[in-house]
Amino acid sequence: MSEAKTREEICSLGRSLFERGLTPGSSGNISVKLDDGGWLVTPTNASLGFLDPARLSRLDAAGRLRSGDAPTKEVSLHTALYQTRAPARAVVHLHSTHSVALSMLPEIDPRAALPPMTAYYLMKCGATALVPYYRPGDPAVADAIKGLAGKYSSVLLANHGPVVSGDTLEAAVFAVEELEETAKLYLLLRGLNPRYLTPAQVADLTETFGVVLPEHSPHTRTSS
Numbered sequence: 001m002s003e004a005k006t007r008e009e010i011c012s013l014g015r016s017l018f019e020r021g022l023t024p025g026s027s028g029n030i031s032v033k034l035d036d037g038g039w040l041v042t043p044t045n046a047s048l049g050f051l052d053p054a055r056l057s058r059l060d061a062a063g064r065l066r067s068g069d070a071p072t073k074e075v076s077l078h079t080a081l082y083q084t085r086a087p088a089r090a091v092v093h094l095h096s097t098h099s100v101a102l103s104m105l106p107e108i109d110p111r112a113a114l115p116p117m118t119a120y121y122l123m124k125c126g127a128t129a130l131v132p133y134y135r136p137g138d139p140a141v142a143d144a145i146k147g148l149a150g151k152y153s154s155v156l157l158a159n160h161g162p163v164v165s166g167d168t169l170e171a172a173v174f175a176v177e178e179l180e181e182t183a184k185l186y187l188l189l190r191g192l193n194p195r196y197l198t199p200a201q202v203a204d205l206t207e208t209f210g211v212v213l214p215e216h217s218p219h220t221r222t223s224s
Contacts, residue, residue, distance in 0.1 A: 006032050006040060006169075007053035013173050014042065017094065018049030022180060027095040028161075029072040032169050033082060037061035041078060043069035073137030077157075080145035081165045085153060088165035090172040095161040098183035103130060103156045112218040113156045114182050116197040121182040122205050124175040125154040125164070127217050133158040151214040154179055 001009070010030050017023055028048050031041035038060045042051060046069070057071035063079055065071060072078075078091045102113060113128040114121065129152040131144040145155065145163075153165045154175060162179050166172030197205075202219050205211055213219055 003034060003040070004053075006034070007056055009169055010040060010042065010056060011051040011053050013169060014048035014051050017092075017173065018047060022096045022177070023048055023094040023161075029074050029078070029093050030091070030169070031078045032090045033088070038066070039078075039082075041071045041075065044072050046072075076137075076139045076142040077145065077163060080142035081155075081163065084146055084148065084150035085165050086150065087167045088153070089167050090169035091163065091165045092169075092172045092176045093161065093163040094176055094180070096176070096180040096183075098187055099156060099162040099180050100160065101187060102183040103158045103160065108156075109218060111214065114179075114186055116202050116219045117182055117185055117194070119197070119201075119205055121178055122197070122202060122211055122219070123209050124171075124178040125182070126211055127152060127213050127219055128154040128156055128162075128179060129214075130156045130158060133160065136160065 010032060014030055017028065026045050026047045029042045030048065031039050033039045038058065041057045041059060042048065043055060043057050055069045057065060057069055058067040059071060060066050063075060074093055077093060081091050082088050102108065108130050110130040113130040116122055129148050134141040134144065141157065148155065155163050157163060162176055164172050164176040164179060166175055199220050206213060
């Protein structure tokens with residue numbers, strides 16, 4: 001895809017996420033790696049619903065601003081995912097309501113913030129890690145992401161929101177949407193002893209669809 005088309009795709013998908021209430025105000029950010037090693041990222045204090053393709057931040061491979069507005073203060077978060085997730089070509093970070101709520105619950109397992117509730121959650125997100133709270137823009141969040149050693153494409157930032165990488169921007173958007181819907185399901189069913197996918201069902205999905213789960217994932221050992 002050309003850079004011009006990538007710029008349009010970022011704005012189009014950003015507007016879709018905003019209009020459906022998945023990230024309010026000027027929250028959330030999107031980045032996409034380019035063929036030359038640089039990347040495009042949404043500017044700081046920009047609403048995903050009103051992005052201008054020409055004003056997106058154009059960074060070089062070293063993360064230096066080359067054109068456009070100043071980038072989001074979450075650049076270090078995106079950089080950490082690109083450095084540790086070899087397949088990652090796009091990153092989407094939102095402040096979606098149900099995912100943020102999930103990140104605040106005391107029972108959440110940092111190795112698997114959600115149980116294996118649906119096939120599509122496993123297929124699109126795998127397992128979701130939970131990392132501790134850091135203030136927005138704190139470079140220390142990059143160390144927390146790097147500490148996951150590239151094992152997760154789907155991460156929840158405690159009291160903040162989800163950040164998801166994908167091999168395309170569309171894939172990252174679909175995954176973060178699936179994460180939000182699964183978080184909503186979890187909150188709706190919390191305390192009702194729902195039936196999750198069994199280890200055998202998880203194994204079937206991973207084999208059939210090539211899902212890669214972190215080694216020793218709780219998804220492969222627990223069921224209800």
